[in-house]
Amino acid sequence: MLGMAIGDAMGAHVEFRPRSFLEQDPVTDLMGGGTWGLKPGQWTDDTSMALCLAISLIVKQG
Template sequence: MKQPPSPLNEKTLDRVHGSMIGMAIGDALGAHVKFEPRQYLVENPVTDLQAGGTWGLKKGQ
């Protein structure tokens, strides 16, 4: 793999890291909240991830 033509500055690298972390959190949380209306989630907030589901995944998988 080639290195970028110029070094990445720290601000850009922080944004890349943040987007990757956000993607992982969104993916893990998404299965529990998708298709639920906002009001339902306000009244029933997600406090823990659950295992199982369609694919028999472990918590956070």
């Protein structure tokens, strides 16, 4: 889960960008902005939904 959240936060500012953009300007650090105007290190709704699902599975024991 931690790796997912870190990967999501690192890639959030380039979500929906073409491969050519990433080849010219690879992700090497936590940055903000992008499609959603996020702060550096902020994850997207993808991580939020995964965390909600994980918490629900833990609370409901399965």
